[in-house]
Amino acid sequence: MTDNSAERRRExxxxxxxxxxxxxxxxxxxxxxxxxxxxxxxxxxxxADEGPSAIERSAP
Incomplete structure (x- = not known):
């Protein structure tokens, strides 16, 4: 039996x-x-400075 808990968290x-x-x-x-x-x-x-948070703040 496999543990799919990590997969469920990602979902x-x-x-x-x-x-x-x-x-x-x-x-x-x-x-x-x-x-x-x-x-x-x-x-x-x-x-370069902010990484992904730059787009999170500006994209609707």
């Missing part, structure tokens, strides 16, 4: 979309902004 975890890789352009667009070079650079910094 109950809400998915935010932050589990997947995000590009700076994705972050800028998720905020409803045009991806200008300046915004893309800022998004690169935020993704």
């Amino acid at each position: 109950k975890q809400p998915r935010t979309g932050a589990e997947q890789p995000w590009e700076p352009e994705d972050l800028v667009i998720s905020e409803g902004k045009d991806p200008t070079p300046e915004r893309l650079e800022e998004a690169r910094r935020r993704l």
Whole structure:
């Protein structure tokens, strides 16, 4: 008999979309902004500094 408790816990975890890789352009667009070079650079910094939480705060 196998223990599927870890699998059941994963199924109950809400998915935010932050589990997947995000590009700076994705972050800028998720905020409803045009991806200008300046915004893309800022998004690169935020993704590097904050990781997945950057997209969790901005994506609806």
